[in-house]
Amino acid sequence: GAGVSQTPSNKVTEKGKYVELRCDPISGHTALYWYRQSLGQGPEFLIYFQGTGAADDSGLPNDRFFAVRPEGSVSTLKIQRTERGDSAVYLCASSLNGGLGETQYFGPGTRLLVL
Amino acid sequence: KNQVEQSPQSLIILEGKNCTLQCNYTVSPFSNLRWYKQDTGRGPVSLTIMTFSENTKSNGRYTATLDADTKQSSLHITASQLSDSASYICVVSSTNTNAGKSTFGDGTTLTVKP
Numbered sequence: 001g002a003g004v005s006q007t008p009s010n011k012v013t014e015k016g017k018y019v020e021l022r023c024d025p026i027s028g029h030t031a032l033y034w035y036r037q038s039l040g041q042g043p044e045f046l047i048y049f050q051g052t053g054a055a056d057d058s059g060l061p062n063d064r065f066f067a068v069r070p071e072g073s074v075s076t077l078k079i080q081r082t083e084r085g086d087s088a089v090y091l092c093a094s095s096l097n098g099g100l101g102e103t104q105y106f107g108p109g110t111r112l113l114v115l
Numbered sequence: 116k117n118q119v120e121q122s123p124q125s126l127i128i129l130e131g132k133n134c135t136l137q138c139n140y141t142v143s144p145f146s147n148l149r150w151y152k153q154d155t156g157r158g159p160v161s162l163t164i165m166t167f168s169e170n171t172k173s174n175g176r177y178t179a180t181l182d183a184d185t186k187q188s189s190l191h192i193t194a195s196q197l198s199d200s201a202s203y204i205c206v207v208s209s210t211n212t213n214a215g216k217s218t219f220g221d222g223t224t225l226t227v228k229p
Contacts, residue, residue: 004158033215042119042204042219043159056213091158093215100146100208101166104215106158 004107012113021077021110023092031098035091082114117142119220127226136223138188138205146208153202195227
């Protein structure tokens with residue numbers, strides 16, 4: 001695969017349900033980022049992985065949000081007890097080593113709608 | 116607080132015309148500034164990146180400028196095409212944090228009409 005892929009592309013769920021969003025970064029990229037984007041706004045940082053570890057999870061809004069990257073490649077963002085306010089596009093990006101000057105490559109996003 | 120303000124919020128131009136988008140920031144200490152293009156329903160794609168010492172950077176019909184003294188940047192699009200219709204996002208990184216916690220603007224939505 002040439003780019004970052006995310007699945008599902010769309011997810012509709014009911015309030016209170018659990019959802020998992022998946023990100024497949026570019027092969028060999030050690031840095032992986034999750035963002036949340038609301039309509040008409042720029043992406044909002046959620047969490048940054050360097051390899052398997054969460055180097056910075058300060059953007060996660062509360063303890064209902066959790067993300068893992070167990071083998072240093074694929075990452076899963078998990079949202080428990082979803083709320084209507086969680087509705088947004090969840091973007092994943094990866095870069096080679098996480099350096100400030102590196103290009104981040106974004107996936108197409110997962111559009112989450114909580115009813 | 117680090118902030119990035121973009122203007123205008125939206126812009127409509129005719130195909131073939133030029134336009135300039137603005138970005139003002141208060142991020143400090145400054146590392147770099149990027150412009151991204153985000154097509155509807157897609158993830159952002161990097162257009163340019165500029166560091167403190169760079170005043171201008173071009174990528175085809177896109178030219179970005181940076182004035183680090185006034186903390187302003189612009190993105191100039193020449194001879195616009197219908198495919199330029201998208202949201203353009205200015206992102207500023209600080210040396211104090213990781214690349215993911217860069218400060219994102221809310222974008223300028225550009226519509227190019229035939």
